[in-house]
Amino acid sequence: xxxxxxxxxFRAARTAYPTLGFVPTMGFLHEGHxxxxxxxxxxxxxxxxxxxxxxxxFGPNEDYASYPRDPERDLALLKEAGADLxxxxxxxxxxxxxxxxxxxVGGVAEELEGQSRPGHFSGVATVVTKLFNIVQPQRAxxxxxxxxxxxxxxxxxxxxxxxxxxxxxxxxxxxxxxxxSSRNVRLTAENRQKAPALFRALQEATRLFRNGERDVDVxxxxxRAVLTEAGLPDIDYATVVNADTFRREQPCSxxxxxxxxxxxxxxxxxxxxxx
Amino acid sequence: xxxxxxxxxFRAARTAYPTLGFVPTMGFLHEGHxxxxxxxxxxxxxxxxxxxxxxxxFGPNEDYASYPRDPERDLALLKEAGADLxxxxxxxxxxxxxxxxxxxVGGVAEELEGQSRPGHFSGVATVVTKLFNIVQPQRAxxxxxxxxxxxxxxxxxxxxxxxxxxxxxxxxxxxxxxxxSSRNVRLTAENRQKAPALFRALQEATRLFRNGERDVDVxxxxxRAVLTEAGLPDIDYATVVNADTFRREQPCSxxxxxxxxxxxxxxxxxxxxxx
Numbered sequence: 125x126x127x128x129x130x131x132x133x134f135r136a137a138r139t140a141y142p143t144l145g146f147v148p149t150m151g152f153l154h155e156g157h158x159x160x161x162x163x164x165x166x167x168x169x170x171x172x173x174x175x176x177x178x179x180x181x182f183g184p185n186e187d188y189a190s191y192p193r194d195p196e197r198d199l200a201l202l203k204e205a206g207a208d209l210x211x212x213x214x215x216x217x218x219x220x221x222x223x224x225x226x227x228x229v230g231g232v233a234e235e236l237e238g239q240s241r242p243g244h245f246s247g248v249a250t251v252v253t254k255l256f257n258i259v260q261p262q263r264a265x266x267x268x269x270x271x272x273x274x275x276x277x278x279x280x281x282x283x284x285x286x287x288x289x290x291x292x293x294x295x296x297x298x299x300x301x302x303x304x305s306s307r308n309v310r311l312t313a314e315n316r317q318k319a320p321a322l323f324r325a326l327q328e329a330t331r332l333f334r335n336g337e338r339d340v341d342v343x344x345x346x347x348r349a350v351l352t353e354a355g356l357p358d359i360d361y362a363t364v365v366n367a368d369t370f371r372r373e374q375p376c377s378x379x380x381x382x383x384x385x386x387x388x389x390x391x392x393x394x395x396x397x398x399x
Numbered sequence: 400x401x402x403x404x405x406x407x408x409f410r411a412a413r414t415a416y417p418t419l420g421f422v423p424t425m426g427f428l429h430e431g432h433x434x435x436x437x438x439x440x441x442x443x444x445x446x447x448x449x450x451x452x453x454x455x456x457f458g459p460n461e462d463y464a465s466y467p468r469d470p471e472r473d474l475a476l477l478k479e480a481g482a483d484l485x486x487x488x489x490x491x492x493x494x495x496x497x498x499x500x501x502x503x504v505g506g507v508a509e510e511l512e513g514q515s516r517p518g519h520f521s522g523v524a525t526v527v528t529k530l531f532n533i534v535q536p537q538r539a540x541x542x543x544x545x546x547x548x549x550x551x552x553x554x555x556x557x558x559x560x561x562x563x564x565x566x567x568x569x570x571x572x573x574x575x576x577x578x579x580s581s582r583n584v585r586l587t588a589e590n591r592q593k594a595p596a597l598f599r600a601l602q603e604a605t606r607l608f609r610n611g612e613r614d615v616d617v618x619x620x621x622x623r624a625v626l627t628e629a630g631l632p633d634i635d636y637a638t639v640v641n642a643d644t645f646r647r648e649q650p651c652s653x654x655x656x657x658x659x660x661x662x663x664x665x666x667x668x669x670x671x672x673x674x
Contacts, residue, residue, distance in 0.1 A: 228503050254560045283499065
């Protein structure tokens, strides 16, 4: 595996690969990321992975500074997973003085996370576009855990005619159901025990939906009850939306997605499940 | 020369060309455009030209509907100039229902035209990015007549790491100095006679600058006097800016650019000259 820290060096090495899969990450890799890397390797012959904690997708009161980082461990895991190229730029390289361009996405980007985290998806869209232009992959791999991010990426890739195929992979979970996330390491022991309640709440919504329930209020209240009972009452949102538009519909459509964002101490957890 | 009306057909044909120069245009081609095509051909071996009057870069009270169009004549001229691929998409193809992504450029895009034409440069940046992603050229050619547009394109291409080299070509002028523009055909006979005053105003600013004048008020007033005396008093701006930032500096720097935007009846004329 070759490791690059500058845009120019990466671009020069990239020319050796006729087709390339790409996995953009913020590092502190877990099984979810590694599954993306292995699939990208299988489907493309060669894989590039970026590790970059992107400052422009964090709000001023969010966890940019405390986001977990361990590039040495990440590189060892990537080598083992079969990555060919690792790209670790610095914020100064991607945002040199004088940078003034942002990509703004409407529609799906304006719901839920778009309201909880103003500017977040603009930061995501801008950095992903930049990385696509540097890496120039045929396919890029994203995890369904960030369901709305996946929808936003598909949206701007289509809108800007970016020649990259977007592949979305299932959520990797711990044995107790907690969705794998780099932020899980920051949970206290107590909150780590409570955290699987997100998965249970989503399962409860799924059970009700499969029994014919289409009243969004009922589905939302059922999820809230599970979370509150488990000691996680600080709920950012617990809702059911149309999986294409991320808009709440009452009654919910058959194409429904349950979504949660919950604060557990310092950590904001998200999870989702198609109903 | 092959002519394409859909994105898919263009993309399929594009793969036959290892390197490609690109000239994005709004059609109704003149000698300025054809000079770009010939230079792109000489420097790249093959050239693609797009003809697309982009609705998103026109304001609600601007001349989108009346912008001159003549695709048959354009195609004949392009063939003669040596173009290999012509791409003529429709607005529906580039902006299908549900499109919600825009590229917003700050800094240089916020001055002059950015103030006279709100949303204009966002429309330009978005369509040029889309065309670059479809055409995937190595180099793209723009005319210096749209000096600020050239600066905006260079800015977002750098900011988004778009792998396209931007080449800016000199202004093509009529024998009497009027900058070639598709809009010139819409000038009345009377205004066509007055229009070379823009060139003369810029020449006067150049003469003063070369004699050591650095007071921007003096340079601006001299240009205004030439325009008003010629019967073109409806001046949107007549100014001298820093050629990198497009900001007015008093006194002006050595890296100065004189810029004009003047209304002659229904037609808004622009022109510029490095001092």
